Amino acid sequence: xxxxxGYLFAAYSIIxxxxxxxxxxxxxxxxxxxxxxxxxxxxxxxxxxxxAAGRPSEPRSGA
Amino acid sequence: xxxxxxxxxxxxxxxxxxxxxxxxVFDYVPPDAEMxxxxxxxxxxxxxxxxxxxxxxxxxxxxxxYLWLGDQxxxxxxxxxxxxxxxxxxxxxxxxxxxxxPIWGTWWTWDSRxxxxxxxxxxxxxxxxxRASADDTPQVARFGAVIGIVAAMDVPIVIVSVRMWRTIHPxxxxxxxxxxxxxxxxxxxxxxxxxxxxxxxWAWFLMLRFTQLxxxxxxxxxxxxxxxxxxxxxDPK
Numbered sequence: 001x002x003x004x005x006g007y008l009f010a011a012y013s014i015i016x017x018x019x020x021x022x023x024x025x026x027x028x029x030x031x032x033x034x035x036x037x038x039x040x041x042x043x044x045x046x047x048x049x050x051x052a053a054g055r056p057s058e059p060r061s062g063a
Numbered sequence: 064x065x066x067x068x069x070x071x072x073x074x075x076x077x078x079x080x081x082x083x084x085x086x087x088v089f090d091y092v093p094p095d096a097e098m099x100x101x102x103x104x105x106x107x108x109x110x111x112x113x114x115x116x117x118x119x120x121x122x123x124x125x126x127x128x129y130l131w132l133g134d135q136x137x138x139x140x141x142x143x144x145x146x147x148x149x150x151x152x153x154x155x156x157x158x159x160x161x162x163x164x165p166i167w168g169t170w171w172t173w174d175s176r177x178x179x180x181x182x183x184x185x186x187x188x189x190x191x192x193x194r195a196s197a198d199d200t201p202q203v204a205r206f207g208a209v210i211g212i213v214a215a216m217d218v219p220i221v222i223v224s225v226r227m228w229r230t231i232h233p234x235x236x237x238x239x240x241x242x243x244x245x246x247x248x249x250x251x252x253x254x255x256x257x258x259x260x261x262x263x264x265w266a267w268f269l270m271l272r273f274t275q276l277x278x279x280x281x282x283x284x285x286x287x288x289x290x291x292x293x294x295x296x297x298d299p300k
Binding site: 003004005007008010011012014015018019022026029030033036037040043044047050051 | 085088099100101103104107108111150153154157158161162164165264268271272275278279282285286289292293296
């Protein structure tokens with residue numbers, strides 16, 4: 001290989017390292033988004049439960 | 064853009080084409096007679112520039128539509144495109160600098176194309192700093208749209224700078240004499256495969272980030288509704 005192989009290797013290594021780091025960043029953001037979504041779901045479930053408890057109970061079918 | 068099948072297909076196609084283009088760069092294409100092995104950086108440097116410019120063009124288009132329609136979707140698309148464009152623009156500058164050292168004997172020179180690319184990088188850096196530091200309000204989105212549109216005006220200047228001003232940056236694809244600088248057909252094929260690989264990578268990144276930003280926007284809206292409903296439910300009156 002030529003005298004400038006070090007530069008070539010450095011350029012291609014940096015490209016793939018940066019791409020890998022960006023994929024990792026996207027993956028971490030997705031994990032944070034999933035956690036936030038679970039919190040929202042829990043809050044929504046609590047709210048539904050709260051409003052259901054405030055209402056008179058519905059008659060059961062067939063009763 | 065929310066289809067996971069398309070996202071997965073894009074991811075695997077990108078990986079496969081990246082491997083093919085790497086094989087072509089290191090085993091198939093002949094190195095340039097003048098620049099030697101360092102010229103092989105070109106086959107990833109040019110596609111990186113293409114996807115960076117395409118990203119910034121998309122930021123401008125999304126910005127125009129956001130200012131016109133006021134739909135959050137366009138703001139999310141512009142933000143996603145600016146971020147991916149910034150990643151690729153950074154790589155263009157870094158790989159260009161590494162290529163410059165053995166050929167020009169310096170890591171950096173204030174050449175017209177390099178300077179205009181650096182200005183482009185700074186402007187989109189400013190855009191991303193604004194978006195990261197401020198809350199997601201319509202006003203910030205409007206500022207972002209305007210910055211994105213103004214900054215994209217630098218893209219055509221970067222492209223024509225090698226013909227407009229005296230520069231040491233080579234005009235490889237279309238030379239100053241109007242011919243293309245890739246004499247060997249293998250060079251053209253390698254460049255085309257790399258261009259396709261990076262276009263797919265760009266589309267994949269864009270899709271992932273856009274989907275995340277859309278989800279975040281919808282979740283912010285839902286959180287507001289839940290907070291309102293909670294306040295109403297806890298009000299004794």
